[in-house]
Amino acid sequence: MQAERKESDRQVSQGAFRKFIRRPEIGAFSGMVVILLFLAIVAGDVVFNPLGIKNNLSIISQLGIIAIGACLLMIAGEFDLSIGSMIGFAGMSMAMMLKWGLPFGLGEASPFMAFTLTLCMTLFIGWIIGNIVVRSGLSSFIVTLAFLFILRGLTEVSFREFNEGSTQISGLPDFKETDFFAYLFGGETFKWAFTLLYEMGYNLNRLGNQWVIGLDAKVAWWICIAIITYIVLSRTQLGNWIYATGDNKESARANGVPVNQVKIGLFMFTAFCATVFAACQVFDTNTADAAKGNLKELEAIAAAVVGGTVMTGGFGSIVGVIFGAVIFGLVQNSVFYISWIDGSYYRVFLGTVLLIAAFANENIRKRITGGI
Amino acid sequence: MAETVAEPLVKLRGIAKKFGPFVALNGVDMDIYPGEVHALLGDNGAGKSTLIKILSGVHQPSAGEIIVDEKPVVFRSPRDASAAGIGTVYQDLALNQLMSVSRNFFMGREIFKGPPPFGMMKLKEMDIITHDEMIKIGIDISDPHQAVGTMSGGQRQTLAIARAIYFGAKILILDEPTSALGQKQQMEVLKTIKRVRALGNIAIIFITHNEIHSKLIADRYTFLSLGEVIGSGTRESLDGNDIRRLMAGGAEMADLEMELGKI
Numbered sequence A: 001m002q003a004e005r006k007e008s009d010r011q012v013s014q015g016a017f018r019k020f021i022r023r024p025e026i027g028a029f030s031g032m033v034v035i036l037l038f039l040a041i042v043a044g045d046v047v048f049n050p051l052g053i054k055n056n057l058s059i060i061s062q063l064g065i066i067a068i069g070a071c072l073l074m075i076a077g078e079f080d081l082s083i084g085s086m087i088g089f090a091g092m093s094m095a096m097m098l099k100w101g102l103p104f105g106l107g108e109a110s111p112f113m114a115f116t117l118t119l120c121m122t123l124f125i126g127w128i129i130g131n132i133v134v135r136s137g138l139s140s141f142i143v144t145l146a147f148l149f150i151l152r153g154l155t156e157v158s159f160r161e162f163n164e165g166s167t168q169i170s171g172l173p174d175f176k177e178t179d180f181f182a183y184l185f186g187g188e189t190f191k192w193a194f195t196l197l198y199e200m201g202y203n204l205n206r207l208g209n210q211w212v213i214g215l216d217a218k219v220a221w222w223i224c225i226a227i228i229t230y231i232v233l234s235r236t237q238l239g240n241w242i243y244a245t246g247d248n249k250e251s252a253r254a255n256g257v258p259v260n261q262v263k264i265g266l267f268m269f270t271a272f273c274a275t276v277f278a279a280c281q282v283f284d285t286n287t288a289d290a291a292k293g294n295l296k297e298l299e300a301i302a303a304a305v306v307g308g309t310v311m312t313g314g315f316g317s318i319v320g321v322i323f324g325a326v327i328f329g330l331v332q333n334s335v336f337y338i339s340w341i342d343g344s345y346y347r348v349f350l351g352t353v354l355l356i357a358a359f360a361n362e363n364i365r366k367r368i369t370g371g372i
Numbered sequence B: 001m002a003e004t005v006a007e008p009l010v011k012l013r014g015i016a017k018k019f020g021p022f023v024a025l026n027g028v029d030m031d032i033y034p035g036e037v038h039a040l041l042g043d044n045g046a047g048k049s050t051l052i053k054i055l056s057g058v059h060q061p062s063a064g065e066i067i068v069d070e071k072p073v074v075f076r077s078p079r080d081a082s083a084a085g086i087g088t089v090y091q092d093l094a095l096n097q098l099m100s101v102s103r104n105f106f107m108g109r110e111i112f113k114g115p116p117p118f119g120m121m122k123l124k125e126m127d128i129i130t131h132d133e134m135i136k137i138g139i140d141i142s143d144p145h146q147a148v149g150t151m152s153g154g155q156r157q158t159l160a161i162a163r164a165i166y167f168g169a170k171i172l173i174l175d176e177p178t179s180a181l182g183q184k185q186q187m188e189v190l191k192t193i194k195r196v197r198a199l200g201n202i203a204i205i206f207i208t209h210n211e212i213h214s215k216l217i218a219d220r221y222t223f224l225s226l227g228e229v230i231g232s233g234t235r236e237s238l239d240g241n242d243i244r245r246l247m248a249g250g251a252e253m254a255d256l257e258m259e260l261g262k263i
Helices: A016-021 A026-047 A050-075 A083-100 A111-136 A140-162 A180-186 A191-199 A217-235 A237-247 A249-254 A259-285 A296-306 A318-337 A345-370 B048-055 B078-083 B101-105 B123-136 B153-166 B183-198 B211-217 B240-247 B253-262
Strands: B010-019 B022-032 B037-042 B063-068 B071-073 B086-089 B171-175 B203-208 B220-225 B228-234
Touching: A026 A050, A026 A318, A026 A345, A050 A083, A050 A217, A050 A237, A050 A259, A050 A296, A050 A318, A083 A111, A083 A140, A083 A259, A083 A296, A111 A140, A111 A180, A111 A259, A180 A217, A180 A259, A217 A237, A217 A259, A217 A318, A237 A249, A237 A259, A237 B101, A249 A259, A296 A318, A296 A345, A318 A345, B010 B048, B022 B037, B022 B048, B022 B063, B022 B228, B037 B048, B037 B211, B037 B240, B048 B086, B048 B171, B048 B203, B078 B086, B086 B153, B101 B123, B101 B153, B123 B153, B153 B171, B153 B183, B183 B203, B183 B211, B203 B211, B211 B240, B220 B240, B228 B240
Parallel strands: B037 B203, B037 B220, B086 B171, B171 B203
Antiparallel strands: B010 B022, B010 B063, B063 B071, B220 B228
């Protein structure tokens, strides 16, 4: 007689390799490897020399910071289109305080005060956006689109009001040389690695001195935010709530998950990411521009999708978004090094990658929800 | 006739519910005993859903009282009902398809260490408990990390029931657990219900349309029609014809056959 077959026997256990290639990040990971190899072959000497690494990682990490915010929010089932305008707003706010002092005549603004006050404002705006979304039940697409316009408009108006009609501020003092807090955002990091490279004889300029000092501080911010959010998402109670909220809001609520608070908190987190992005820019370049951050919200969402985040929520990972940001940042920055390709092809390429990724994600989602 | 000696866990006395001018329930009495399956039967619109929503705290009754363990209780919200030990497994099961079995099991009630909500989940412990609790009522999931979306309907029912019991349900309300399932899956769910019954201390309210299913596992019956109880009794006190007649809202089968014959 045949041994009795149980239902659970139909769930075939898979080997380590099969499990590995079914991970959601695998698509983004292979894409990244292909692009790295391609760039190494066609332009390895410019892309992977010390300066190339610094510049690429600078673009990758600033995109990576906001992509993580966009990813967490998407896992919880919402979008934030106001990220780009929030970057412009935060940059404007910090630069104006640094130039003309604190509001209400409270005196000179230290970089710490400028950043903290700005963060309070952006978190408050994130809180308002979140509350409107969860209380009205309107699509976050529309609510945050409204804030895309509102914040950008406010940024321009404020600039013109205080800055004799100009929408740019330049020539701020170089705070990162004198102030440790400004150095945290605008300074350099991983200097030891580049010193090591120099000592090994790889990091030399034409005069034979050390060429590149270190990476931009935003790389360290990206790494820190990525590690923290990775732990939060995959290991903590809050992580479980974020997945539950995006997967099926009603069943999450029925089981006692504070769905609304999770969403509001994540809108505030994207505002935080945008503020860190802006602070890195302001303290690095000592300038601010009302147009900063334009279209960044779409790039952040695209990087999250390329990294395997499902548009409808409930599925995605930080590791995937890291790969997504690397793909986006690398292509955006490096195509310009390749003389025989028109630089604007990068948009064509990224659009194609985005579409492929969206198809692949949908496929994964169907495979899981379709079930038996 | 073997009468149950135990006291009822829950008594409903004269439960009425009006929605504006519409009388959904008109004085319903019901006794629910531990270790028994109590089948709640009735046609569409008979008031079954309203009754379980009152029991699970979603609606408040317009009149009448709910007595749990000899004490009258008032449920202002589902949370009150669940604190009193009433666990409801709705048809949608409140499961998340993309999440793993153990993450679903502990959704909203995670085991963690550290300050909430940033406390680190004890994933190992959660996996083990999930696995053990599901084995108790008869399903051995090989992989607690499997997504719920890949489970069969019967397995999902079991997961939802195991979760309700683990989190303290003494009165388990199952809202048509066998509808929308295939034949074999239905039998799995009935087996699960039997195993829960065998635990001895849990009262099960089993809502169904299916006469055969109720005959297979119910110890006690209550029949609703147009918001009133039209019959009730133990398995021994009702025979097959009674059950069939009461399920049809009191109509005699012979009359029905005659009516059909005339057409």
